[in-house]
Amino acid sequence: MKLTLFQIDAFTNQLFSGNPAAICPLEEWLEEDKMQKIAAENNLAETAFLVKNGEQYDIRWFTPTVEVDLCGHATLAAAFVLYHHLGEESNEIVFYSHRSGQLRVAKDGSLLTLNFPVDQIHEIDFNWEQFKGLSIPAKEVLKGKTDYLFVYENESQVANMKPDFFEIAKLKARGIIITAPGDEVDFVSRFFGPQSGIDEDPVTGSAHTTLIPYWSKKKNKSQLEAKQLSPRGGELSCELVGDRVKISGECVLYMIGEIYV
Template structure:
């Protein structure tokens, strides 16, 4: 069976966020897909099945199935556009957990259209911030994650997370963010409880980040950098109750796996 490895939110290999993409004729069992994702040992493996005019898509970390994944959706779209004979510039995905998701292609730029997250402020308790060596100035809770606001980009770079403590929080992961020096905002994402200590580039986290920073900066089009070791560069736009997350991708590997 065919497998692709794509570096998403990057113009070159060895940066951005690597995702595995597995096109399927029909769904494998949940157990087998989880084992494939564990064997791939990447932040996410995307599986999709063509269904009439759209593609049903699901995402697995090495440990769990997740509700939404941006970079692996971008990677799956790249595979369809470049290798799997999708013949127009719009792809309609459907996720049983997140609904309708589209990807459009403009030249080499791929744009995800995802539902925007909703945020509520929460108290800055030691229980939720104990895993960070620098204390945030504000805390929020989205659908899946905590989001912590910091004073500046340097604090985001200097964070040294305690993954054991973070793994005990009852959320998918934590987003840390601040205004950027060379972009509108920067972020990092830690999710040891989902099997990923630090995700290189997290498209789904930007469904939370974009509405927040659009409101804070009073603008709907934003530039973002995820400050992981591999770095990720995203062009973002708020579209009322949805967001557009755009970036580039490169193919690193095409192979086969055997069941």
Template sequence: MEARIFQLDAFSSRSFAGNPAAVMLFESYPDDGVCQALANENNLAETAFLVAEGGDFRIRWFTPTVEVPLCGHATLASAAVVLERLETDRESVVFHSASGPLTVRRAERGYLMDFPARQCEPMKPPENLADVLGVPVEETAWDGFNIIAVLASADDVRCLSPDLRAIQSMACAGVIVTAPGDGENDCVSRYFAPAKGIPEDPATGGAHCALTPYWAERLGKNEIYAFQTSARGGELRCRLLGDRVELQGECVFYLEGIARW
């Protein structure tokens, strides 16, 4: 068997930054086990699998270990593949997914993604959370999938060296750590999801589905500039639109070819 494959750096305007994603094209989906094996072979945070469906596309996302219900950076990468390689005369594309239809359209810089917002509810923190992160936690919230830990400063987020094994044992998909931004950014964050086979995700669209409404309310504005302060870094412009969020980011192509197995 074979499939076209692309690898892109998402949420970045330059190579070797942002979050690498693989995008693979199929006429119909192979067995789930094949998808999982391919994602494991690609060894990236996520691989997106695309199948054309009328004028739209069906999309699924796999980490090296599990299928996930939503992935922002691999959707951004998939839109770049469709709009820059497959159908260059298009201005937008709709991906049908486990999280509903996701529309991505061209922007002056990069692409705009329309995603469902994740409302955050205050939660009592796990009693060992501060020890796991190695820093005091000012506030915690739950977005339906992840624990959100709010720290005092951007430097606290940058300097984190958490206990990933302890995070993996928690009853959550992952831990989003965030703080008020400094410089040009309204907020900063990092995302740890070892239970999904991702020790640290470099730039995470799904996390900003929760961070956008959280920081929009806290800062009193509906548009925020966010920076994911991982080693690679990730740049996102986020807007809250009712029960949806609009995430804007850029992509850089790195690899294009044919996968055979």
């Protein structure tokens, strides 16, 4: 079987930055084991598989090791592929995930905007004496549906954080988000997910379903600008709209290829 595979850099307007994702459109679903093996072979943070279902597209996301509940950058990349390479003409694409429900991506010129449900987060007590995964203790720790959120005083602490991925992997979560107020933007973040086969994710759209409601409340504003401080880096325009978040960014095509499975 021959399949077309697209590789897209998401949340950036230039190659070799943002977060790379592989997008694999399908006529019908492959066996789960085969999709997982394709994702492992791609060895990117996520590979997204799409199947058209009426007026919407069903979508699933795989890291090199596991299927995940939600992935923002691969959904943004999937919309880019549909708009620029597969003839989609609507102003908004509706995706459906059996794990996360309905997700939407709207197009305005080169800008694509995710419309995702907010994460439900709550503050927790955290035992820093037993946790050696981060070089600096956070001032506040919260827990969402799948991730921990560690809040710091300033951008420098986030940028200079030295994670111990072996220790982080012991936490029962998809991964951890670290965040602080930004020097030039509203907030900055990094995401570590060794539990999911990704030590540090370049730009994590799904993490912003946690970050946006948190920083919107702290800063008393609904529209926010954000940066993810990974080595590749990424920029996101964010908005809180009720129980949904809008996360906007651009994408760039890196590669179109064929795989044989």
